[in-house]
Amino acid sequence: xKIAIPVDDKSMETSVSQSFGxxxxxxxxxxxxxxxxxxxxxxxxxQGGAGIKAAQTIVDSKVSALLTPRCGENAxxxxxxxxxxxxxxxxxxxxxxxxxxxDGKLSLLEDIHPGxxxxxx
Amino acid sequence: xKIAVLSGKGGTGKTLVSVNLASAAKDAIYIDCxxxxxxxxxxxxxxxxxxxxxxxxxxxxxxxxxxxxxxxIDFCKxxxxxxxxxxxxxxxxxxxxxxxxVLFCPEKALTEKDKIIGEVQSGVSENVSVITGxxxxxxxxxxxxxxxxxNNNLAGKELxxxxxxxxxxxxxxxxxxxxxxxxxxxxxxxxxxxNLNMVYELVKLFKKPHAAVLNKxxxxxxxxxxxxxxxxxxxxxxxxxxxxxxxLNSNALISVRENQKYRDMFSSMLQxxxxxxxxxxxxxx
Numbered sequence: 382x383k384i385a386i387p388v389d390d391k392s393m394e395t396s397v398s399q400s401f402g403x404x405x406x407x408x409x410x411x412x413x414x415x416x417x418x419x420x421x422x423x424x425x426x427x428q429g430g431a432g433i434k435a436a437q438t439i440v441d442s443k444v445s446a447l448l449t450p451r452c453g454e455n456a457x458x459x460x461x462x463x464x465x466x467x468x469x470x471x472x473x474x475x476x477x478x479x480x481x482x483x484d485g486k487l488s489l490l491e492d493i494h495p496g497x498x499x500x501x502x
Numbered sequence: 503x504k505i506a507v508l509s510g511k512g513g514t515g516k517t518l519v520s521v522n523l524a525s526a527a528k529d530a531i532y533i534d535c536x537x538x539x540x541x542x543x544x545x546x547x548x549x550x551x552x553x554x555x556x557x558x559x560x561x562x563x564x565x566x567x568x569x570x571x572x573x574x575i576d577f578c579k580x581x582x583x584x585x586x587x588x589x590x591x592x593x594x595x596x597x598x599x600x601x602x603x604v605l606f607c608p609e610k611a612l613t614e615k616d617k618i619i620g621e622v623q624s625g626v627s628e629n630v631s632v633i634t635g636x637x638x639x640x641x642x643x644x645x646x647x648x649x650x651x652x653n654n655n656l657a658g659k660e661l662x663x664x665x666x667x668x669x670x671x672x673x674x675x676x677x678x679x680x681x682x683x684x685x686x687x688x689x690x691x692x693x694x695x696x697n698l699n700m701v702y703e704l705v706k707l708f709k710k711p712h713a714a715v716l717n718k719x720x721x722x723x724x725x726x727x728x729x730x731x732x733x734x735x736x737x738x739x740x741x742x743x744x745x746x747x748x749x750l751n752s753n754a755l756i757s758v759r760e761n762q763k764y765r766d767m768f769s770s771m772l773q774x775x776x777x778x779x780x781x782x783x784x785x786x787x
Contacts, residue, residue, distance in 0.1 A: 430581025430596045437575070437584050455593055462586040 382412045383444040384482065386475060391419040396473040401449045402432035402456055408475060409442050412483060432456030432496065439465065448478050448487065453496040503659075503779050506681035506710075508666040508674055510697025512539075515687045515717035515741065518751060519768075520665040521545045523685075523775075524630045525758040526768040531662040533651055535677040537620060537635035537644040542665050544754045548625025548632040555621045556635075558599045558646045559614040563590035567611035574603035574612060595642050620647045622654070628759070648676045670704040678705070683779050684712040685738065690724040698726055702733065711782040712736075715771065718743040736778070739771040 387404030389395045398404035403425050409418045420442065424434035432452075436459035439447055446466040460467060467490040470478045481487045507520040517534075521542050524530040534540040561574070561583070568590050575583045582596040583603060594617060604612045620637040635651045637644045644667065655662070666677040678684055684705045688698040698714065705712040713736040716726050720743050730737050741747070747764065750757045757764035 424581065427581055428579060430578075430593065433584050433593055433596065434581040437581075437586075440584075440586055455596065458593075459584045459586060459591065462584075462589070462591060464587075 384410050384446045384448060385439050385444045386448045393475055397470050399450055401452045402435045433459055436460050452490055452493055454493055457493045504662045504681045505683045505685060505775060506664040506666055506678040507685045508701050509668060509687040510700040512668040514689050517542050517665055519687050519715050520663040521756055522758045522768040523772055524663045525756045526765060526772050527661050529629050531631045531660050533655055534634040534665045535648050535651060536665055536667045537637040537647050540634045540636055543632060543634045545756050546627035546632045548627045551623050551625040553621050553623050555618050556647050556650045557616040557618045560594050560597045560599060560617050561592050561603050561612045562615040564611045565589055567609045569609055573606045577602050577606050622651055644673045645676050648673060652680060670700045678708060684710045686712060686714045687717055688714055688726040689718050690726050692725050695725045695729045698729060713738045716740045738774050
């Protein structure tokens with residue numbers, strides 16, 4: 382299964398990013414082949430609608446699941462329309478979260494926030 | 503003569519000042535551009551209300567015509583469009599109604615549809631024509647509604663008061679754009695000075711003639727007054743922090759219509775404004 386995780390740097394040792402829409406990079410990881418690819422997030426400097434654009438990138442990378450600490454409403458709408466499952470990360474470690482997913486220990490992300498449009502930054 | 507009344511934050515006294523100045527005039531138009539929470543009408547209680555809904559254009563996709571070229575998605579600066587499993591999804595709330603996506607669509611799969619975002623209500627309260635913009639709850643921007651309010655009502659030469667939204671963002675810029683004069687309302691605190699400075703920078707940027715009204719004034723120090731002196735901003739008047747005015751106002755009464763003392767206070771402010779605007783017109787011509 383191919384999954385996506387927002388990450389702070391292009392390395393397996395880096396941390397899971399606190400933001401889905403405004404993360405600098407995404408890790409696209411194949412849980413079977415264990416292959417990893419890092420994508421730039423072209424939405425990071427968007428004036429608005431970063432979540433929508435970022436979600437489009439994730440949909441286009443054809444993953445089945447997204448592991449993220451949180452996700453905004455608009456991004457979640459795009460991801461759900463593409464039948465991508467949203468899981469809530471347990472900590473900042475990429476490997477811990479992949480292991481937890483493989484062990485079936487990650488729970489689905491339920492609390493979708495309404496976004497920070499023009500606020501909090 | 504179009505006079506905009508603005509302030510850096512809510513609750514400073516924009517509505518108090520604009521409602522009372524309009525009431526103190528012989529005839530006036532009052533336009534409430536604070537479309538997210540218009541409250542001038544609570545004081546005026548206008549009669550013979552006529553309503554007109556205001557809508558914006560947003561793109562609508564014909565999925566059968568779309569070939570998935572994504573030109574619209576690449577064009578949209580606001581990322582209001584996504585393409586998921588061969589389907590165009592438009593995020594109405596993120597769209598800024600520029601119409602670019604419709605122009606760029608090579609398949610003519612995108613057309614525009616109307617989306618109602620609010621309404622304009624017009625009525626009369628004694629000597630004042632009261633025009634109110636009301637934005638529907640949850641709408642992202644009041645700018646199209648304010649455009650409509652001002653385009654329809656700023657054509658004549660009548661004395662017009664524009665009650666602005668708080669702050670100094672787009673909706674305020676839209677509200678003061680065509681004003682001849684700006685009145686900044688400020689509170690006598692350090693926080694008040696900060697907010698006054700925000701709108702002061704804005705009116706300077708727009709090169710608008712301006713002056714301040716100091717509200718809630720007490721005896722003793724007044725940082726907003728010091729700021730006005732320092733920046734050489736004309737003070738039109740000082741409204742005292744008194745319980746009589748506060749009581750009238752919290753009962754949604756217009757103090758000018760209730761008490762000669764307040765009529766005199768606002769009339770004298772109005773006279774200074776009239777003189778200032780004439781002076782500006784002469785100076786600019």
